Amino acid sequence: MSVTIKDIARKAGVSHTTVSRALNGNPSIPDKTSVLIRDIAEEMGYLPSAAARGLKTRHTRALGVLVNRIDNPYFGEILQGIEDAVKDAGYSIFIASSFMNPKHEKSIIQAFSEHRVDGVIIGSVPVNQESYNLLDQYGIPAVVINNQSHRNHKYTISHDDFYGAQQVTRHLLDLGHERIAYIGNKRASKINNNRLRGLKHEFLAADLAFNPNFVLHQPGGEIEDGFTGMEELLKKQADISAVFCFNDLTAIGALHFLIRNGIRVPEDISIVGFDNIRYSAYTNPPLTTFDQPKRSIGTEAAKMLMDLVKQTVSGEPNDHPMSKLMRGQLLVRESTKQPERRNL
Amino acid sequence: MSVTIKDIARKAGVSHTTVSRALNGNPSIPDKTSVLIRDIAEEMGYLPSAAARGLKTRHTRALGVLVNRIDNPYFGEILQGIEDAVKDAGYSIFIASSFMNPKHEKSIIQAFSEHRVDGVIIGSVPVNQESYNLLDQYGIPAVVINNQSHRNHKYTISHDDFYGAQQVTRHLLDLGHERIAYIGNKRASKINNNRLRGLKHEFLAADLAFNPNFVLHQPGGEIEDGFTGMEELLKKQADISAVFCFNDLTAIGALHFLIRNGIRVPEDISIVGFDNIRYSAYTNPPLTTFDQPKRSIGTEAAKMLMDLVKQTVSGEPNDHPMSKLMRGQLLVRESTKQPERRNL
């Protein structure tokens, strides 16, 4: 079965203590025996048991990542960013998706805790107080990406949605749009609010009145929500000239609805997305959007978490909260242009 | 810090042995003490240490999943399928991406082995013999999804690409296309071959000659490969009427190139993708494609692996290989229609 340090010890004619020390580079072991032991270990295909080691050292070199769903292109890139950062540092990651279901979420956090992960990253999901208490009790630090709960968390990485929404809105205003609609996502309450706030702020800054009837909050942020949202919006308000969508997925859905119904984009209506998921460059027309540094958000979250772990291990208390706000940039493609004059 | 069974034992006035048995439902413990102990455990927020337990039981209730990249929409859905199946069974999953890099791959397999995962799923990545030997040595079963290496694996889940390509080709032939090109993906050699074989087979079955100049193998299967592939193909062969693309991503790229260059789809050229990634329903025009049951592929792989683990645990030898071939179905949307007569 699996090779243990005792097997190596037997073969090398020393005690397992010496093997353990040799493999960990303890200076009390002279080079020649150290080399001998390493060679034998290599030859026997020895790999230390993370379980046994973790039992003693109290850390596992494993992190837990909780997301809403894995097969979401936005999270996908964040996950990849996390993995990039983590891989170099020799950590492994557990990934689980909660589907916004509190039951799942609780059992995921439990599983993470049972595996005694060194830390947890929570990606754009509101998490129960109960789950946090669990992590607290087990002394597991958590970094929250795009905090969605009302609670303020100690360690967060967030995207500056307010700024992003401002840029998007300014772009539309600069083009001459005034009848701008917003298709939001109820579920992502905090993010949704920030984006809407950014939009309103720009209207205010431009001395324009924003028509609240132009806002529609959908139950989710998927393609379908954009599709049905666009449909509903046009039923209520036929005279909009541009739509700011919660994210690229909803924008793709909205775009699709318009094209299906013979409404030209951007000639009749301009569409803007948010996030810059990979695919948004290849819609027809290519989507104007706000480019979130998703991969960087992932790596920054992972780095922050690994720093926290290091501090925890070295026993430093570190009670001051940390949070990092990441900014992206507007990406003008072809789904936006100045509004054409229409008979009013 | 974390609560142990000894803590519970102290509080309940029994030995840790009794606690262990009570929590594991050992019948030698009478109900009333058992309930008492469970209550105390609950109250103290006890969660068993997976490490300590795994050390004794020799299994960790953790699986490893190796993919090419996490942020790929095709894998994303497979991953979600795996996670679905695994969650109900109380397993957790490590996910790591190799980027087709043998170095990464080796260190990932090592990490999985160190964590003594109960099994590994390898998703559409060719894996070194060395890595397999490692898994073998540690007695870790592996299920391979869409085997990409030349070696035949013991346990596999595959999609029936030959059948799929046949359906796709027949669809095009039925529409009246004969000048059908294929944009392939060199990297996915085995899958690529099967799809091309399916295509050729249908030509043969229809008594038509297939023009090998209409085949182009790209270095990858991303959107960009489709874009540049289409460009190159048109330079070489201007008179094609339909393109069968390796997957939806390349199809999206190809489609994008055509539209950018004023070539109408499907009036001038029909395009077919493969996989049916979520987004393919929302291209303009919506993509005709072959719908792979990705989520099912993931769940089936997970189930097979968990069965293998169960057998390994119960000591059954189980040396007969297993493999499951999954079939999808053609999904005709709007990127294909009969060819228009052109001046030849």
Added chain:
DNA sequence: TATTTTTACGCACACGTGTGCGTAAAAAGG
């Protein structure tokens, strides 16, 4: 050579959980 210092390594316990075996107490049987 005798003494002190250094070197090289092992003993024994710990981490948290599971389990074979043993045993006092309780229950059952006579």
Added chain:
DNA sequence: CCTTTTTACGCACACGTGTGCGTAAAAATA
């Protein structure tokens, strides 16, 4: 009431690794 069976539980060891402390041998010093 005594014997046998059953019940309820604990002791002690094991899993694989890490570590404080101790010690024999080797090296350095006197």
